[in-house]
Amino acid sequence: MTASSGTATGRASMIERLAARIVLLGGWRRALLAVVAGALLTFGLPPFNFPAVGFLSFPVLVLLVDGAAGAPDRGFLRRLAPAFRIGWCFGLGYFVGGLWWLGAAMTVEGDAFLWAIPFAVLGLPAVLAVYFGLAAALARAVWSDGAGRVLALAASFALFEYGRARLFTGFPWNELGVLAAPSPLFMQSLELIGLHGLTLLAVFVFAAPVLLLAVGGRPFAVVALVLLVAHVGYGAYRLGTGPAGTVPGVSLRVVQPNIDQGEKWDAAEAERIFDRLLQLTKRPDAGNDAGPPPPAGRTLVIWPESAFPFILTERPDAVARLADALGTGETLLAGAVRLDASPGAEPRYYNSVYAIDENGEIVAAADKVHLVPFGEYVPFEGFLKNVLGLRQLAELPGGFSAGAARQSIALPGLGPLLPLICYEAIFGDEIAARGERPAAIVNVTNDAWYGRTPGPYQHLRQAELTAVSLGLPLIRAANTGISVVTDPYGRPLDGLALGSAGTIEAALPAALPVTPFAKWGNFMFWIGLAGTATIGIFAAVRDARVD
Known part of the structure; x- marks a missing residue:
């Protein structure tokens, strides 16, 4: 035996001993390690973008579930309880580590919502962790000592992440597939399999190192490596096809005013806020009589969510000033609170987007369909x-x-634009189900609630993933950031940093042809899920016979 082979054998033996110790952990130590493994996984999310942590967190989870066997004389569900607890602890670490910044929103109104901080920082993650607990328990139901358990874990987590996106109004924030898409190179598979499919792929690939310790696991580890290479290779192929091009005669001006959330609805600040929006809206050369003429074609000016610090329809003076600020051929798409005051009925407020032409007339409107629980209702x-x-x-x-229904906004000379208000942009499935194909996604949002935390970065990433899965450019206007214009491959063309004020001047990127995901939705995901689950069950049966 050579020195190098001896060293390699020693390392392998050390890893096997460490794995055995993890399997044999019990009590609070097992629970604590599950929480730490889940929390570590959040370093794969924005703004850290270090998905390699998945190759540590998920193998640890597999080993912990290995040791989470209930007493054989108990009922079926009670035998699965230890696996549920491990999955729940793993989920608690992941969701607390990924969503702690929600507590920042509770401080905006002074001490009015301070009591809710524990519920936002710990309560919501504890509820969301139930999905991970159920996923671990379901996987444990067909568990084995071989490769089948990794396939079962991937299928189970993908299934329950799909459920998290739908049940109880849905909350797919930081779905596990986000970990596998830290940059445009890693996003392109979304056009084929969508985010749920990427979750299925991510859990299997991240957990694959544990297959090297299982009898008969190496072929499946090779499959995981091939899938990883294919994921990256497809991204390189797509990005290598060149720029997507632009829509002739259409330019964009995205406004980021950087208004502090504590001042946004302060009546004393309303005029100052409106003045700032108007100033940023004016063409850069508007005050220079000797400057160049306005560009030919149409300019879309985009303001963020609930940009107006008042009800616009109650302020004809503001409408007149807005018309003065818009130049020839300019149309404003602005987030606004829309009031429906029907006679004899209670007034109703909608979180909306207005399309306002150069004459100050509201020519179209679209209301937010998917409201934020406890934030908006x-x-x-x-x-x-x-x-x-x-x-x-x-x-x-x-x-x-x-x-009542999601609406596109059609403007002369353009295909329909799809306005998505705030976190509506993370529900890619709902958008893929639409029959009408938009020319672009216009995402208006206000992330000032969350300050300089990971929240705005996570929100942007998920909007980008939705746009890439549909092959659409993303035009994003955020109050305090992060505003950006991306091409349909998810590559940023221009942007404004978090906490800055200014405008983005850019051409409108052209959309790609209809992607498979935009056409078929989650069809490929269901095929992959069924195949993974079937192979996992057969592998588990095979492993049981070998034992």
Whole structure:
């Protein structure tokens, strides 16, 4: 035996001993390691973007579930309880580590919502962790000592992440597939399999190192390596096809005013805020009589979510000033609070986007359909609001009402633009189900609630992934950042940093042909999930027979 082979054997033996110690952990040590492994996984999310941590966190999870065997004389569900606890602890670490910044929103209104910080920072993650607990328990139901358990874990987590995106209004924030897409190179597979498919791929590939310790696991480890290479290679191929091109005669001006959330609805600050928006809206050469003429064609000016610090339709003077600020051929797409005050009915408020032409006329509007629970409305209002006295963060009587249906905004000379307000942009499945194909996604948002935390970075990434899966450019206007214009491959063409004020001047990127995901939705995901689950079950049966 050579020295090098002896060293390699020693390292392998050390890894096997470490793995055995993890399997044999019990009690609070097992739970603590699961929490730490889940929390470590959040370093793969924006703004850190170090997905390699997945190759440590998921093998640890597999080993912990290996040791989470219930007593054989107990009922079926009670035998799965230890695996549920491990998955729940793993999820608690992941969601606390990935969502702790939600507590920042509770400090905006002074001490009015400080009591809610524990619920936002710990309560919501504890609820979301149930999905991970159920995923671990379901996988444990067909567990084995070989490769089948990794396939079962990938299929189970993908299934429950799909459920997290839908159940109880859905909350797919930081779905595990996000870990596998830290940059445009790693995003391109989304056009084929969507984010849920990427979750299936990510869990299998990240957990694959543990296959090297299993009997008969090496062929599956090779498959995982091939899938990883294919994922990266497809990205390189797509990005190597060249720029997507631009829409002739259409330019963009994205406005980021950087308004502090504590001042946004302060009546004393309303005029100053509106003045800032108008100043940023004017063409850079508008005050120079000797400057060049306005560019030919159409200019889209985009303001962020709820940009107007008042109800626009109640301020004809503001409409007139807005018309003065817009030049010839310019149309404003702006987030606004829309008031529906029908006679004899309670007033209803909508979180909307207005299209306003150069004459100051509102030519189109689209309402937000997917509202933020507790941010814009109180779910189970009869109990939580009327009995417990909970209220939403939005400072409106009764909160916002949801729009009846998602609407595109059609402007002369353009295909339909799809306005997505705030976190609507993370629900790619809902958009893929639409029959009408937009020319671009216009995402208006206000991340000032969360300050300089990971929240705005995570929000941007998920909007980018939705746009790439659909093959559409993304035009994003955020109050305090991060505003950006990306091409349909997810490559940023220009942007503004978090906490800065200014404008983006860019051409409108052209959309790509309809992607498989845009055409078929999650069809490829279901095929992959069924195949993974089937192979995992057969592998588990084979492993049981070998034992």
